[in-house]
Amino acid sequence: MPIGDMLLRSVDDGQINTVFPRTFEEYKKWDREKDELPPEIVYRTLFEELATGEKIQVGRALTRMNYSKSGWKSLIKKTSREIKKMTKKGEIPESYKDTLIQINKDWGDPTFWYSMAQMLNTKTPIYYWNAIDRTYDQDQNVIMQDEKRRIYVQTWLKTLKVSVYVTFFCLILGFPVAHLLANLPLRYSNLLMIFVLLPFWTSLLVRTTAWIVMLQQKGVINGVLVWLGILSDDGRIQMVYNETGTLIAMTQILLPFMILPLYSVMRVIPKSHMRAAQNLGAKPATAFLRVYLPQTIPGMSAGGLLVFVLAIGYFITPELVGGKDGKLIGSWIAYHLKTTLNWGLCAALGAILLGVMLIFYWLYNKIVGIDNIKLG
Amino acid sequence: MNSNTDTSFVKFEKIDKSYDGEILVVKNLNLDIAKGEFVTMLGPSGSGKTTTLMMLAGFETPTNGEIFLAGNPISKIPPYEREIGMVFQNYALFPHMTVQENLSFPLEVRKISKSDTKEKVQKALDMVELGEFGTRFPAQLSGGQQQRVALARALVFEPRLVLMDEPLGALDKNLREQMQYEIKHIHDRIGITVVYVTHDQSEALTMSNRIAVFNDGVVQQLSTPDILYEKPENSFVAQFIGENNRMTGTIKDMDDTYCNVELDNGAGNVKALKVNVGNSGEKTQLSVRPERVSLGSEGDGTNIFTGQVEELIYLGDHIRVRLDVCGNNEFIVKVPNEGSFDYKEGDSIKLNWNPDDIRALDI
Numbered sequence: 001m002p003i004g005d006m007l008l009r010s011v012d013d014g015q016i017n018t019v020f021p022r023t024f025e026e027y028k029k030w031d032r033e034k035d036e037l038p039p040e041i042v043y044r045t046l047f048e049e050l051a052t053g054e055k056i057q058v059g060r061a062l063t064r065m066n067y068s069k070s071g072w073k074s075l076i077k078k079t080s081r082e083i084k085k086m087t088k089k090g091e092i093p094e095s096y097k098d099t100l101i102q103i104n105k106d107w108g109d110p111t112f113w114y115s116m117a118q119m120l121n122t123k124t125p126i127y128y129w130n131a132i133d134r135t136y137d138q139d140q141n142v143i144m145q146d147e148k149r150r151i152y153v154q155t156w157l158k159t160l161k162v163s164v165y166v167t168f169f170c171l172i173l174g175f176p177v178a179h180l181l182a183n184l185p186l187r188y189s190n191l192l193m194i195f196v197l198l199p200f201w202t203s204l205l206v207r208t209t210a211w212i213v214m215l216q217q218k219g220v221i222n223g224v225l226v227w228l229g230i231l232s233d234d235g236r237i238q239m240v241y242n243e244t245g246t247l248i249a250m251t252q253i254l255l256p257f258m259i260l261p262l263y264s265v266m267r268v269i270p271k272s273h274m275r276a277a278q279n280l281g282a283k284p285a286t287a288f289l290r291v292y293l294p295q296t297i298p299g300m301s302a303g304g305l306l307v308f309v310l311a312i313g314y315f316i317t318p319e320l321v322g323g324k325d326g327k328l329i330g331s332w333i334a335y336h337l338k339t340t341l342n343w344g345l346c347a348a349l350g351a352i353l354l355g356v357m358l359i360f361y362w363l364y365n366k367i368v369g370i371d372n373i374k375l376g
Numbered sequence: 377m378n379s380n381t382d383t384s385f386v387k388f389e390k391i392d393k394s395y396d397g398e399i400l401v402v403k404n405l406n407l408d409i410a411k412g413e414f415v416t417m418l419g420p421s422g423s424g425k426t427t428t429l430m431m432l433a434g435f436e437t438p439t440n441g442e443i444f445l446a447g448n449p450i451s452k453i454p455p456y457e458r459e460i461g462m463v464f465q466n467y468a469l470f471p472h473m474t475v476q477e478n479l480s481f482p483l484e485v486r487k488i489s490k491s492d493t494k495e496k497v498q499k500a501l502d503m504v505e506l507g508e509f510g511t512r513f514p515a516q517l518s519g520g521q522q523q524r525v526a527l528a529r530a531l532v533f534e535p536r537l538v539l540m541d542e543p544l545g546a547l548d549k550n551l552r553e554q555m556q557y558e559i560k561h562i563h564d565r566i567g568i569t570v571v572y573v574t575h576d577q578s579e580a581l582t583m584s585n586r587i588a589v590f591n592d593g594v595v596q597q598l599s600t601p602d603i604l605y606e607k608p609e610n611s612f613v614a615q616f617i618g619e620n621n622r623m624t625g626t627i628k629d630m631d632d633t634y635c636n637v638e639l640d641n642g643a644g645n646v647k648a649l650k651v652n653v654g655n656s657g658e659k660t661q662l663s664v665r666p667e668r669v670s671l672g673s674e675g676d677g678t679n680i681f682t683g684q685v686e687e688l689i690y691l692g693d694h695i696r697v698r699l700d701v702c703g704n705n706e707f708i709v710k711v712p713n714e715g716s717f718d719y720k721e722g723d724s725i726k727l728n729w730n731p732d733d734i735r736a737l738d739i
Binding site for chain 2: 281283
């Protein structure tokens with residue numbers, strides 16, 4: 001249900017039609033082929049609807065209108081102020097068109113009128129285009145956003161990159177740990193298990209902030225390095241509030257999700273397999289590569305998928321330690337959800353995220369086979 | 377010392393093994409295995425037999441002593457260079473490889489050509505009558521079939537000798553017996569040296585040329601199955617192999633072959649074969665096989681006793697009679713079913729045995 005709601009919202013464009021129903025009706029009748037301003041009747045209905053429209057409703061519509069062309073918001077706001085003044089005085093304009101252009105000369109700018117065409121339908125792909133740095137021009141063609149407004153494609157790529165790196169590092173670090181866990185005598189492996197699980201049970205926020213303490217320029221790691229004389233006092237490395245920080249913290253936080261499935265798979269691989277392989281003439285390295293490693297694939301893929309899926313939608317950690325360039329797509333979703341209230345874009349970003357995950361899931365199923373997954 | 381590699385193809389020389397530096401799991405093991413021989417290490421769990429096998433395979437190193445294979449010391453050779461095949465307890469088939477891939481694995485790591493590999497794999501599969509199953513995965517095979525694949529894999533690279541670590545332990549009784557014969561036949565056919573570990577005495581008796589009975593890290597007796605059964609040298613072997621009736625007593629006197637033993641509960645004197653005893657006046661344990669006791673008072677007039685029938689168990693070919701003899705109410709006699717047995721529980725029976733069949737052993 002929430003997913004369905006999200007998908008609907010990502011294409012929903014009904015707000016404006018409910019605020020300016022008559023204007024839109026008249027607008028549709030206008031033949032937009034000619035590079036002209038709309039006829040008087042469109043101006044008139046708009047004037048009337050602005051005069052009577054509810055403020056909250058109008059406000060919401062304005063936000064949407066601003067996505068199609070920036071400038072709409074201030075234009076309508078100014079205009080509706082003037083119109084309210086006029087209606088209070090009881091003035092009725094002779095020519096609605098002239099009056100509006102008089103209030104603000106932008107009403108004489110056809111591009112505003114053209115951009116309105118985007119909002120005619122109750123469904124729109126605009127949010128999806130926005131989510132990948134595209135928008136419409138006045139002729140309804142899909143074009144790139146202005147240079148300075150292109151942020152999503154690069155964020156998408158960064159999100160993918162960080163997720164892949166985090167998954168990779170988790171695998172590299174998690175494999176030996178899981179192997180130890182599975183092969184140490186029970187006494188030691190239980191202790192090690194506690195070391196794995198303790199951070200896992202600790203609050204995400206605590207662990208993230210702990211990483212800030214560790215990694216910042218005046219932090220523990222830099223301090224130790226300077227104390228050891230490896231770094232000079234002004235050569236302290238910036239390890240947090242950037243991508244490095246995001247990578248380090250996310251890897252540590254997601255590591256248990258790699259270790260646990262790997263461990264559960266490794267635990268049931270009989271130790272006699274390595275012995276048998278060596279007995280059959282394989283050197284330990286060959287035995288490991290050809291006999292042990294292939295048997296851990298279900299664990300590696302389960303852990304990998306788990307870490308990747310969690311990483312791609314990760315929000316709190318990159319938000320806190322990521323700084324400006326460590327931000328991932330999750331941060332933007334949260335930003336639009338809470339700050340700009342552009343829920344359509346949020347939903348579109350979320351839907352794309354979902355799509356990406358499904359693609360990976362499908363790919364994974366093709367390559368490894370979903371039956372091969374083993375979580376415990 | 378190492379010149380005769382035919383009779384001591386494998387040679388354990390004064391092997392000690394300890395895991396913790398204190399307790400010896402194998403003590404001063406000396407064992408020679410001839411080429412082509414089928415030798416079984418038999419013993420209860422914890423007796424050191426598997427450890428011995430693992431030392432031979434190279435997964436454990438002897439604490440003291442040296443193992444020779446074809447005259448060469450092998451303690452320093454890693455397992456993957458020993459050319460010793462092994463069938464593991466749970467087969468250790470690689471689940472991600474098909475039967476064929478499992479079998480070609482040892483050949484591939486030896487860089488044997490593709491066509492040779494294919495041929496050898498097929499031959500090995502045919503040998504265990506699984507020629508049609510090459511493309512299956514181990515999980516798609518029954519326990520007995522997996523067992524045979526493991527056997528084929530241990531043989532396919534033509535190792536110098538094959539080790540088997542309780543390979544039939546996971547099979548049910550019928551299959552186990554069938555596999556015993558099959559392994560024995562394969563051994564007869566290709567004449568490879570086999571070292572087999574088991575705790576199942578009937579398995580050992582069925583298959584082996586010689587059996588080494590392990591207990592407490594020491595080989596108690598190394599002999600052919602018949603000698604082991606009929607002439608056990610100590611009470612552990614007598615007890616571990618086959619059924620046996622035990623009585624304890626004190627040696628009264630002895631000559632070169634026999635000794636006279638006074639039973640503990642004053643139930644009489646027994647003339648027994650002197651096998652493993654100390655001097656007169658010392659304690660001894662007497663051992664006689666249930667099938668060597670006859671009913672009635674015939675025979676040479678020695679060792680005639682009376683017993684009370686406690687229980688009769690009809691087993692078709694023979695009747696198992698549990699008697700109370702000389703205060704031992706676990707005394708078993710196996711009476712061949714000749715149609716003339718008409719005793720009932722509670723009856724008194726005369727029984728006797730030949731002094732050659734009752735062995736005076738250590739206690």
